[in-house]
Amino acid sequence: MQSVSGCHLQASLQQYQNTKQGRSLSVKREYHRQLNRLVPRASSTTNGTTPTTPSTSTRRDYSVSLFDALKFNGPAPELINGRLAMVGLIAGAWEEAHSGLTLAQQAEQLPLSELLLLALWVYASLVPILKGAKMEAFVGWFTPRAEITNGRAAMLGIAVLLLLEDKAGVPFF
Numbered sequence: 001m002q003s004v005s006g007c008h009l010q011a012s013l014q015q016y017q018n019t020k021q022g023r024s025l026s027v028k029r030e031y032h033r034q035l036n037r038l039v040p041r042a043s044s045t046t047n048g049t050t051p052t053t054p055s056t057s058t059r060r061d062y063s064v065s066l067f068d069a070l071k072f073n074g075p076a077p078e079l080i081n082g083r084l085a086m087v088g089l090i091a092g093a094w095e096e097a098h099s100g101l102t103l104a105q106q107a108e109q110l111p112l113s114e115l116l117l118l119a120l121w122v123y124a125s126l127v128p129i130l131k132g133a134k135m136e137a138f139v140g141w142f143t144p145r146a147e148i149t150n151g152r153a154a155m156l157g158i159a160v161l162l163l164l165e166d167k168a169g170v171p172f173f
Contacts, residue, residue: 063132065130069126076129078148079125080125081151084121084122085155086154089154102170104165
């Protein structure tokens with residue numbers, strides 16, 4: 001009886017390993033298929049040599065539509081809101097310390113020129129996203145990951161600052 005169940009267990013183990021190996025190979029094949037689809041390759045000429053510049057047919061267009069960029073899980077909302085929050089938190093704290101107005105009072109009195117400057121900031125952040133520019137590290141610790149993290153912290157900071165000032169009724173700084 002033990003030998004039958006032992007054989008059955010051994011056969012099940014062998015079948016599991018084969019299935020696992022097959023899944024691993026299919027995942028690797030799918031990964032390479034997608035990678036080959038994304039990486040532009042130079043086409044060969046009629047004499048079999050590769051041209052020095054890629055032809056226009058091999059260049060890939062990585063641009064994003066405005067709708068796709070502004071979707072909830074798109075690249076634009078978090079990046080743009082984070083950038084605006086970083087600027088707003090620093091400028092709001094500076095103005096609070098000098099004028100004695102809360103952040104909400106400052107927002108109510110925001111001049112048109114500053115609103116246009118913010119709109120220009122949004123446009124300047126949106127254009128590279130729509131063109132499909134690759135986000136790369138700038139210098140040292142100026143990385144895309146650091147920008148997203150700092151933007152999230154600034155968004156939370158503004159939310160907490162607005163809440164505290166609303167409850168207290170006085171400026172925080």
